[in-house]
Amino acid sequence: MALTSFERDLLAAIEEGLPLVARPYEAIGDVLGCSESAVIEGLRGLLDRGVVRRLGLVVRHHELGYRANAMTVWDVPDRAVRDAAAVLTGLPFVTLCYRRPRRPPHWPYNLFCMIHGKDRAVVEAQADQATRTAGLSGCARAVLFSRRRFKQRGARHAALRLLEGASRIEGMEWTRPIAAS
Amino acid sequence: MTTLPDTARSLIDGFQRDFPLSPRPYAVIAARLGIDEETVLSILRQLEASGVLSRVGAVVEPHRAGSSTLAAMSVPPYALSQIADFVSGFAEVNHNYEREHRLNLWFVVHAPNGARVRQVLREIEYRTGVPVVDLPLEEAFRLDLGFPVQWH
Numbered sequence: 001m002a003l004t005s006f007e008r009d010l011l012a013a014i015e016e017g018l019p020l021v022a023r024p025y026e027a028i029g030d031v032l033g034c035s036e037s038a039v040i041e042g043l044r045g046l047l048d049r050g051v052v053r054r055l056g057l058v059v060r061h062h063e064l065g066y067r068a069n070a071m072t073v074w075d076v077p078d079r080a081v082r083d084a085a086a087v088l089t090g091l092p093f094v095t096l097c098y099r100r101p102r103r104p105p106h107w108p109y110n111l112f113c114m115i116h117g118k119d120r121a122v123v124e125a126q127a128d129q130a131t132r133t134a135g136l137s138g139c140a141r142a143v144l145f146s147r148r149r150f151k152q153r154g155a156r157h158a159a160l161r162l163l164e165g166a167s168r169i170e171g172m173e174w175t176r177p178i179a180a181s
Numbered sequence: 182m183t184t185l186p187d188t189a190r191s192l193i194d195g196f197q198r199d200f201p202l203s204p205r206p207y208a209v210i211a212a213r214l215g216i217d218e219e220t221v222l223s224i225l226r227q228l229e230a231s232g233v234l235s236r237v238g239a240v241v242e243p244h245r246a247g248s249s250t251l252a253a254m255s256v257p258p259y260a261l262s263q264i265a266d267f268v269s270g271f272a273e274v275n276h277n278y279e280r281e282h283r284l285n286l287w288f289v290v291h292a293p294n295g296a297r298v299r300q301v302l303r304e305i306e307y308r309t310g311v312p313v314v315d316l317p318l319e320e321a322f323r324l325d326l327g328f329p330v331q332w333h
């Protein structure tokens with residue numbers, strides 16, 4: 001389902017977050033040249049259709065003491081992926097769960113989940129528990145703890161808007177976009 | 182950062198989703214927490230300044246607004262910082278991490294369309310000489326719905 005031009009502008013306008021002022025939707029409306037109620041109804045529509053998964057505080061795990069961040073992956077037979085995922089998503093410590101393609105020989109894994117914790121040993125035990133509970137003990141597995149974080153932020157819709165314009169100009173395909181902020 | 186005041190914890194526990202869609206959302210939150218609007222705004226500003234709060238905003242479902250992928254590279258340790266900084270320099274890149282694996286650099290590329298995502302991956306390969314493994318989302322079983330913080 002395609003987004004309207006207004007919806008794209010709205011997502012771009014709030015990409016850095018809602019302003020911390022008493023009437024944030026009015027402030028966004030001032031930027032977009034529309035009413036406060038148009039902003040509110042626009043966001044409601046994006047939420048109702050599931051384009052916006054959630055609206056609220058976006059916190060950084062690391063700054064809250066969650067230093068052990070493990071991407072846990074398995075090579076699960078295709079026919080068994082959904083059943084395994086249904087178990088994994090029921091575990092309280094699994095925050096994200098996806099299926100992605102295998103890229104043999106370097107990357108044989110197709111089922112991904114994220115486990116965030118404060119303590120590495122606890123997260124390792126949770127990865128083991130997830131493996132057993134989901135019936136994946138016979139599957140190849142890897143636990144990729146994060147080391148350094150080079151960049152973390154939300155998707156940059158304003159930058160993307162600039163790019164959409166730029167990519168229409170012939171010969172500019174390789175031009176690096178100017179950062180939106 | 183686990184020594185946050187109770188009001189800050191309540192904000193984080195209660196408002197990672199279902200943020201009020203009313204003209205004065207911070208006043209609605211304040212009323213629910215039994216404090217005043219200016220206190221809510223002040224706590225949020227402090228959380229933002231300390232880095233705990235990335236933003237009060239929208240988490241957009243993958244592929245519903247543009248196209249994205251997860252990409253990985255196997256970078257020699259001596260070149261990792263330099264290549265990671267180069268990758269982070271793309272406006273389309275978010276979440277760029279070193280991880281413990283032979284594929285040691287992991288990042289998300291998000292762009293208006295799939296052609297631009299592939300173009301970014303190709304440019305990274307071309308400029309670094311390191312192959313990029315492209316792992317696009319095929320099925321999402323659980324998406325970001327906020328995060329239950331264990332305060333103790």
